[in-house]
Every structure is written in C-alpha cells, then in structure tokens.
Amino acid sequence: MSLIEFKDLIYRYEDSTVNALDGVTFEIERGECVSILGENGSGKTTLIKHINGLLKPTKGSVRVDGKYTSDVTIANLAKKVGFVFQNPDHMIFADTVVEEISFGPKNFGIDKEEMERRVDEVLSFTRLDTYRESHPMALSGGEKQRLALASIIVSEPDILILDEPTTGLDYKSVNSMINLIRELHDKGKTIILITHDMGLVSHVAERVLLMKEGKILKDGTLKDVFSDKKALDETFLDQPYALKLSLAWGMGINITPDQLIEDILGVKK
C-alpha cells in the first residue's frame, strides 16, 4: 500500500461555489520526493492540507499510512506529517532556539533524555549549534527557515511537507536548504514540496504533480513534465534554463546544469 493515497478527492470551501479540488487521484510511495507545481489558486495548499488532516474531503478519500484521514485526529497525524510553513515568522514563538525546537517533542510526551539527544542532533544537522540560546527573531532569514525546519524534523515525522522553503532567501541560504532537503530525502523521508522555484525543483524533486484549477494536469518524472511544453505553458511555467540551452544545442532532456555539463563532457570524451 502507498504511504499517501488520494482517491477522487473533491473539496469545496464553505463560502465557495466551485470545487477547490475537483477529482484528484494520485499515490505517493514511501521515500519519494514530489514537487507540487501550479499557479496560485490552483489548489496546491488545499491539497496538502488534506495530508495533515487540516481539511477533510468533501467527497472521495485520503489515506495516510493506510488510515483514512477522516478517522484520525490532527494531533495523531501531526506525528506522521510535519508541515513547514512558507513564512517562518508564522511558526516561531519561543524565546530561544532550543525552546523553539523542544516544543514539539515536549508536547508529544517524549522523555527528557531522548529529547535532548534529538535537539542536539537537529541543531547540528541544520547548523544552528552556535545559536542555541539566541532569540529566534534575531536570526537571519535563512537561519529562521532552517529553525522552522529543525522544529519540525525533531519530532521525526515520516512525511515532510515544505511550503515555499526558499522564498526570500539568498543564494547561500537557498543552497544550504537544497542540501538539507537532499539529506533528509537520503535518510528516507517522504518529501512533498510546494514551490515556484524551478531551480529547487530541478535539484531535489524526482516527480512533479502539475496542478491547474483544482485538477492534476500532469503527473510524471521531472523529464516528463519539463519536456511537456504545452502543459508548462498552460500553467505559466518556464522550462529551467539548463533545459532550454540543452535543447537549443540539440542535446537531450538535461534539467540541471550538472546534467547538461556531464552530458557534454561525456559525449565529447
């Protein structure tokens, strides 16, 4: 059985006359890294809110780890599904970095020793060790975004949902976020990424769900989706520059600079 299973999901907000999600079916296997792309208003956020149970289906069903989300409390789902919001300022509330990170596990009733072990591990993973006692609001944008991630992964959820994790970050912070997501993926986490950052998508995701007007327009590998010019045009997305150049040079579907360069150097050897 798949880890996440959406079946004919329809969702309509109470004050609306149209379906925000209009017949959505897909499955995500354990350990996949999937990016959800689409215009604002296409239903991306509505969709992920069904994974952690914040929204329950109007029709159809959502199962996470075999259980229907309509039968499970949000608190129980929260142990399995970690959600990192777009704006870290919306999540941060404690007076020190350590307190911020400890809040989740404390509430899940994890004992003190185990909690300290996890906090240390997560601080070093997100390279925030030196900021243990700092006030979260004194951190830079990139550090805050890493803190938001740390305070979710410390509860060790199987599924991580990241909403625009690189918005507003500069080059170095984006790179360090890309590396963290890759490492989490290597550790076996299932990762669902909402973003408009095509660079981020091409560096970390293996699969793309392309959404339009509450429906999944296309579901496939990065190569499938990025070579489908029509689907990209319909959703106002651009092919990554590396791919445009690769095609202009008559090479294949190379999505990242690394892939294109390897292709050229390999061919020329």
Add this chain to the structure above:
Amino acid sequence: MLPIKVRDLSFSYQNSDKKIINEVSFDVETGEFIGIIGPSGCGKSTLCFALNAIIPHTINGTVSGNVEIYGKKALESEPHQLAGDIGIVLQNPETQLFAMTVEEELAFGPENLGLEVDEINRRIEWALSVVRMEKHKYRFPFNLSGGQKQRVAIAASLTMLPKILVLDEPTSQLDPKGKRDVFNVIKKLHDEMDMTIILVEHETDILAEHVDRIMVMQEGRITMDGGPDDILSKVESLQKIGVRPPEIAEITYRLHMNGKVPKVCTTLDQARRLKV
C-alpha cells in the same frame, strides 16, 4: 540634469553602529535600467529608501553624504516633495495598499497633490491601462491575486507621473504568471516610456536579458558596477559573495573552464549561438 546623483552616502539604523550603507557614490543617467544585486543584508533595500527621502524622514538613523534627485537634495526633502520625481514599489504589495477599491488606491496620490478631478481620472485611466488592470478598477485590492496587487501598487506610483521608478524585489513573492506580468510592465515602462528604472532583483537570469547596468552591493558598499555581460559573467566572484549567477553563465563558465566553449555567456540568446 541627472535623475540620481549619490555622493558618499552612509546610513546606520537607530541604535546600531553598523553602517548598513557605507560611503556609496554613483550616478544614474536618464532612461537607464539598473539592476541591483547582493546577498541578504547588504543594504539594497536601505539604499532604495534613501533615494526617495523615506530615509531619514520615516526610518530613523544616522545619515551622511548627499542624494540628489533631478538636482533636489533628497535627504533634506520630505518624501511627498519627491513623489513627482521618483516612485517606489516594495516587495510585498500588501504593505502599500490600503484603500477599499483599486480606483481609490490610485486616486490617493493625485488627490493629495490637489489636482482637478478630470486630471485625476485621466491619470487613473492611463495608469490602469499601463498595467493592464482596467477591468479591476472597482475591485477590493486585497481580493486580487499577488501579481495583480503588485500591478496596482505600480499603477499607484505611476499616477504621480514619476520619471524614476525604484522597485525592491517586486516579483519575489509572486507565482510564475504574476512574475511574468509584472516584469512585462517594468519592461514597458523602460522601453516605451523611457522611465529610469532601479530594480533590486535576485533573479539574475532575468536581469541578464533586460538591464543596461548592474550594481553589486556587499556589506553596504557598491563593489561592482558595469554592463550586465561584464558583471554577470564573473561567475566565481558572484558565487563567492553569495549571489547566484545566471544559470546560463554558470553552465557556460564551467564548459569554458573545460575548454568546450570559447567564452562565458549570460543569456540564452548568446549561448545558443555557441558550438559545443
């Protein structure tokens, strides 16, 4: 007379010793389209606020040096005295919008200039047509999409008929369609209306294709200033200071290092002509 002349400008925020802008000098020619890039905290946004008198009048701190906007001393002017010369558009349009309809939003500036109703209406119609928002004149600004809100914010600046527009990462919070629509408006202001544009933007791929000049800021100083091809092809220097070079420049730089292409290109149009 030069649109913008900055000499030895320094600024520190109140209660801080750090010069967030440190001895900055530069000139801007009429009709130039300038991109400003630099890592977070380098002073880009602060510099924008010093051009239209928000610094030091609304944001407190210690300022020294000189800023002239068409010869007017900006640091000694009130922001409204410069509003007909220089407009500003911020990253998040919601921080700029406040009225109940798009029309009211656009009327605010010219009404405060005490203009005739006919003139105000003419300016509103014109500004809405520039940003292609005519259909949304009577809508509540907060119900618009991000890209539409940002276009309303631009239109609101335009009603003051400024000759210079400063935009601080105007597309960073927009989705791809919103980015495209807003960027098309900026291009139109420059190409067809000959406005002087200062654009703070971290997407160097877009800058490479459109701007006349790039200024790189680093720890409060302008450390590079030149044509987009010159600056954006310096892939290693940019990466070192924490600025992402255009993806095309990164690829052609790495291939150039391997002897596969004769030069580093910054745009797709240049790179597609290379033989690999």
